Amino acid sequence: xxxxxxxxxxxxxxxxxxxxxxxxxxxxxxxxxxxxxxxxxxxxxxxxxxxxxxxxxxxxxxxxxxxxxxxxxxxxxxxxxxxxxxxxxxxxxxxxxxxxxxxxxxxxxxxxxxxxxxxxxxxxxxxxxxxxxxxxxxxxxxxxxxxxxxxxxxxxxxxxxxxxxxxxxxxxxxxxxxxxxxxxxxxxxxxxxxxxxxxxxxxxxxxxxxxxxxxxxxxxxxxxxxxxxxxxxxxxxxxxxxxxxxxxxxxxxxxxxxxxxxxxxxxxx
Amino acid sequence: xxxxxxxxxxxxxxxxxxxxxxxxxxxxxxxxxxxxxxxxxxxxxxxxxxxxxxxxxxxxxxxxxxxxxxxxxxxxxxxxxxxxxxxxxxxxxxxxxxxxxxxxxxxxxxxxxxxxxxxxxxxxxxxxxxxxxxxxxxxxxxxxxxxxxxxxxxxxxxxxxxxxxxxxxxxxxxxxxxxxxxxxxxxxxxxxxxxxxxxxxxxxxxxxxxxxxxxxxxxxxxxxxxxxxxxxxx
Numbered sequence: 001x002x003x004x005x006x007x008x009x010x011x012x013x014x015x016x017x018x019x020x021x022x023x024x025x026x027x028x029x030x031x032x033x034x035x036x037x038x039x040x041x042x043x044x045x046x047x048x049x050x051x052x053x054x055x056x057x058x059x060x061x062x063x064x065x066x067x068x069x070x071x072x073x074x075x076x077x078x079x080x081x082x083x084x085x086x087x088x089x090x091x092x093x094x095x096x097x098x099x100x101x102x103x104x105x106x107x108x109x110x111x112x113x114x115x116x117x118x119x120x121x122x123x124x125x126x127x128x129x130x131x132x133x134x135x136x137x138x139x140x141x142x143x144x145x146x147x148x149x150x151x152x153x154x155x156x157x158x159x160x161x162x163x164x165x166x167x168x169x170x171x172x173x174x175x176x177x178x179x180x181x182x183x184x185x186x187x188x189x190x191x192x193x194x195x196x197x198x199x200x201x202x203x204x205x206x207x208x209x210x211x212x213x214x215x216x217x218x219x220x221x222x223x224x225x226x227x228x229x230x231x232x233x234x235x236x237x238x239x240x241x242x243x244x245x246x247x248x249x250x251x252x253x254x255x256x257x258x259x260x261x262x263x264x265x266x267x268x269x
Numbered sequence: 270x271x272x273x274x275x276x277x278x279x280x281x282x283x284x285x286x287x288x289x290x291x292x293x294x295x296x297x298x299x300x301x302x303x304x305x306x307x308x309x310x311x312x313x314x315x316x317x318x319x320x321x322x323x324x325x326x327x328x329x330x331x332x333x334x335x336x337x338x339x340x341x342x343x344x345x346x347x348x349x350x351x352x353x354x355x356x357x358x359x360x361x362x363x364x365x366x367x368x369x370x371x372x373x374x375x376x377x378x379x380x381x382x383x384x385x386x387x388x389x390x391x392x393x394x395x396x397x398x399x400x401x402x403x404x405x406x407x408x409x410x411x412x413x414x415x416x417x418x419x420x421x422x423x424x425x426x427x428x429x430x431x432x433x434x435x436x437x438x439x440x441x442x443x444x445x446x447x448x449x450x451x452x453x454x455x456x457x458x459x460x461x462x463x464x465x466x467x468x469x470x471x472x473x474x475x476x477x478x479x480x481x482x483x484x485x486x487x488x489x490x491x492x493x494x495x496x497x498x499x500x501x502x503x
Contacts, residue, residue: 225347252349254486264349266276 018045021216027081036062038240049217051231058237060220068104105179109191111171113163121163125182149177169200189219236260295331296410299366300403302373307399313384321377328370335363358483372465379458386455391438398434405473418484421477431470438463
């Protein structure tokens with residue numbers, strides 16, 4: 001990427017009156033010798049939902065995973081550059097990765113509830129992080145999390161049933177409740193609706209709207225209409241670089257870069 | 270911002286081409302209606318005038334067809350960025366061009382009343398004014414087809430000349446009416462015709478602003494629109 005576009009991007013990195021929760025600077029990611037992310041700098045704010053879009057293999061999911069060090073689990077992966085959460089370097093040796101992943105939660109493409117009861121799915125995280133002081137306290141956390149995930153009314157009478165017996169959309173909202181239960185500050189969503197039908201998708205999108213402001217939310221999606229619907233800021237990735245980052249309404253009506261335009265208008269490839 | 274390739278979904282390109290062709294045909298008909306109405310006026314050709322009135326129905330039908338095509342495109346293709354702007358511009362332009370067609374029809378209707386009018390000087394100026402506005406119309410639709418913002422700005426600049434024409438016709442007719450009160454009826458009709466042409470010119474600049482936005486995603490700057498030009502009477 002040419003210098004001038006980097007500078008342009010730095011100017012557009014921050015949404016006005018949205019102080020950055022996470023800041024990435026000059027991030028490179030390698031899988032072995034192959035470079036998957038090239039010099040990406042981006043801020044993620046608290047007030048806006050940020051969407052990462054781009055064709056398959058563009059690096060958007062890889063980059064998302066750097067934000068809670070999920071790539072640590074891939075032995076060949078190497079991350080350089082700087083990523084901070086509230087100004088603290090998340091890749092510093094002092095950073096407690098378990099704690100980090102509680103603060104920066106993640107929801108995956110395929111709903112992955114534990115093969116346990118609905119209650120246990122939500123209670124699991126708070127328990128290992130010692131967030132509840134007793135049964136009543138834990139009940140309150142479970143209820144609050146399920147309410148915030150828009151699932152409480154559907155499951156309150158069957159909390160002991162298995163989480164895996166629910167519909168796909170309910171499972172995904174259960175996974176969101178599970179992420180919320182440990183009181184994260186950031187929620188990363190990696191194509192959270194790609195396995196869901198349109199109604200379940202609409203419920204998740206509505207949920208994202210409701211969670212906005214309480215958590216910094218970053219969503220990776222293949223569905224551009226979804227990015228347009230749920231986000232206020234959109235980042236377009238292509239071949240491992242961040243091509244353009246700006247207000248969603250601007251990206252979808254008047255993108256600055258030809259590559260962005262070709263992708264969102266359906267001219268890519 | 271140049272686009273090098275077509276859409277991955279080829280049918281999308283076909284839909285856009287169809288839309289552009291409809292706008293182009295509608296514009297061509299409106300342009301012809303303007304030129305022909307003045308031709309009919311000069312030659313006192315009542316048959317031609319009647320034909321123009323009749324043909325306006327085709328312009329109206331094209332507007333409806335463009336609206337249908339736009340709704341279909343929005344529903345089925347979910348256009349984005351410059352595609353979205355172009356599709357929306359097409360619908361707005363169709364509305365404006367339909368109005369231009371109405372002005373031309375109105376001019377044609379006055380041919381009957383004016384068939385005996387003689388020796389009124391502005392009658393010789395009006396065809397030139399008509400040529401100018403129909404040229405503006407042709408150029409602005411050309412700019413739309415080519416997504417050419419510069420050409421759109423150029424059309425706006427020419428509106429100044431239309432206003433000058435109008436002011437000149439207005440003064441001449443006023444003088445003429447004072448000196449020859451028996452021509453007041455005919456002169457008033459000519460004044461309305463001049464006003465119609467002036468309106469068509471204004472609408473052409475509105476279309477130019479739509480073309481500019483469709484092409485660039487930005488509003489045209491105030492000074493490019495020739496905002497300082499005024500007509501004597503509105």
